[in-house]
């Protein structure tokens with residue numbers, strides 16, 4: 001069962017976070033954009049309300065929550081129903097796949113990465129953005145997750161674990177950048193972006209099929 005129920009129930013509240021934490025959002029967008037191919041046909045898996053696919057110009061999305069899909073559609077994204085572990089797409093179809101803050105909600109990350117590998121063309125890239133469990137922010141989210149409607153069912157991963165799962169799923173040459181070094185609610189200007197991982201709460205990894 002996909003962990004999409006709280007997102008379905010509180011889709012507007014989820015979407016408002018990005019307005020309420022504008023500079024944290026802009027910092028995350030910048031980090032994802034840094035690794036996004038400038039051309040080609042891409043898809044965001046677990047596209048949510050389209051807060052990343054929309055401004056990044058990604059035309060396709062997949063999302064199990066109907067209410068999240070409805071908002072993403074308003075942002076002009078062609079969204080289909082489905083789950084990352086069983087993608088309704090042909091082999092070798094896309095130039096890139098993006099997943100932002102989705103791995104912590106998946107029932108089977110390995111299956112999702114294997115599926116992403118299948119739908120990518122050879123040489124295609126996967127970009128995964130995650131809350132790194134081992135970062136100070138990740139530790140704070142982990143500690144307080146039982147009080148958060150969205151994160152109480154999340155299983156946070158470390159950047160290292162995601163790197164290993166990507167490698168096991170056939171991806172190579174991982175590169176990392178990190179951002180969000182402060183509490184998102186206290187961020188009032190764009191955060192730095194640094195190579196690697198360890199201190200930033202929001203880590204982006206890019207690997208190649």
Ligand SMILES: C[S@@+](CC[C@H](N)C(=O)[O-])C[C@H]1O[C@@H](n2cnc3c(N)ncnc32)[C@H](O)[C@@H]1O
Pocket residue numbers: 002003004005007045046047048049050051052062063064065068082083084085099100101102105106107
């Ligand atoms: C934290 S939100 C991220 C949404 C969007 N990527 C963003 O960053 O705003 C996680 C999303 O993953 C979706 N989701 C949960 N389980 C999923 C699954 N098995 N496959 C694909 N998406 C899933 C949820 O419905 C939700 O929209």
